[in-house]
Amino acid sequence: MPTRGMFLGRFQPPHLGHLSVIEEIVADVDRLVIVVGSSQYSHTKENPFTAGERVWMLDESLVERDIHATIIPVPDIHRNSLWVSHVETFCPPFDVCYMNNPLPKRLFHEAGYEVREFDLVDRERYEATQIRQLMHQDRQTWKDLVPDPVARIVGEVDGIRRLKEITSSDAANGTEEAMTEPPYKKD
Numbered sequence: 001m002p003t004r005g006m007f008l009g010r011f012q013p014p015h016l017g018h019l020s021v022i023e024e025i026v027a028d029v030d031r032l033v034i035v036v037g038s039s040q041y042s043h044t045k046e047n048p049f050t051a052g053e054r055v056w057m058l059d060e061s062l063v064e065r066d067i068h069a070t071i072i073p074v075p076d077i078h079r080n081s082l083w084v085s086h087v088e089t090f091c092p093p094f095d096v097c098y099m100n101n102p103l104p105k106r107l108f109h110e111a112g113y114e115v116r117e118f119d120l121v122d123r124e125r126y127e128a129t130q131i132r133q134l135m136h137q138d139r140q141t142w143k144d145l146v147p148d149p150v151a152r153i154v155g156e157v158d159g160i161r162r163l164k165e166i167t168s169s170d171a172a173n174g175t176e177e178a179m180t181e182p183p184y185k186k187d
Contacts, residue, residue: 003028003029003030003031003095003096004029004030004031004032004033004092004093004094004095004096005025005028005029005031005032005033005094005095005096005097005098006032006033006034006035006087006091006094006096006097006098007021007022007025007032007033007034007035007097007098007099008035008037008087008097008098008099008101008104009034009035009036009037010036010037010038010047010054010128011036011054011057011058011128012046012047012048012049012054012128012132013049013054013057013128013131013132013146013150013154013159014054014057014058014061014146014147014150015126015127015128015131015145015146015147015150016121016126016145016146016147017120017121017122017123017125017126017127018126019061019065019147020121020126021098021118021120021121022034022062022067022069023065023067024118025098025118026067026068026069028116029095029096031069031070032067032068032069032070033069033070033071033072033091033092033094034058034069034070034071034072035072035073035074035087035090035091036051036054036055036058036071036072036073036074037074037076038075038076039051039054039073039074039075039076040075040076041076043162043166044166045132045163045166045167046129046132048132048159048162048163048166049154049157049159051073052073053153053157053159054073055071055073056153057147057149057150057153057154058071059071060147060149060150060152060153061147061149061150063149064147064148064149070091070092072090072091073090074086074087074090074091080103080107083104083107084107084108084110084111084113085111094113095113095114096113096114096115096116097113097114097115097116098115098116098117098118099115099117100117100118100120105117125145126145131145131146132163135154135159135160135163136160136163136164136167138160
């Protein structure tokens with residue numbers, strides 16, 4: 001019986017650590033669904049890229065590696081007891097979930113899914129918050145941490161300027177807290 005895996009992340013932005021995990025997962029399953037979580041958020045310090053941009057970045061990065069996956073953006077609902085059924089309404093059926101975040105792991109486990117953890121690849125280096133900081137500081141080393149298509153797309157959407165503008169003190173006053181995701185969300 002074919003196995004379909006599900007991998008959940010915000011991908012703000014997708015980085016080489018994500019791609020390494022995806023490569024491990026596709027070796028373990030017949031099909032892969034990648035859920036781009038918190039899809040309703042964009043244009044904030046924690047979520048500078050839109051769902052469409054994140055899907056585009058992932059898709060181009062996967063095509064470059066000849067990896068086939070279904071990429072689906074899913075918005076948050078902020079009701080943990082309904083989260084799994086919410087994700088299920090957006091996705092084709094899946095058998096096993098790949099995640100390390102304790103809350104989603106618990107929720108999918110309680111819903112009867114097999115949940116598999118994965119090893120994080122050089123987490124101190126491949127961490128989206130740090131990558132966004134490097135982008136904001138104009139440190140070109142961020143490009144070494146993401147797939148080439150991600151760096152290209154960030155340039156095409158003027159993502160560095162966006163990140164700088166939305167994190168300026170005037171832009172962040174009063175709007176940043178209102179638009180950020182719950183504290184349990186991780187990159």
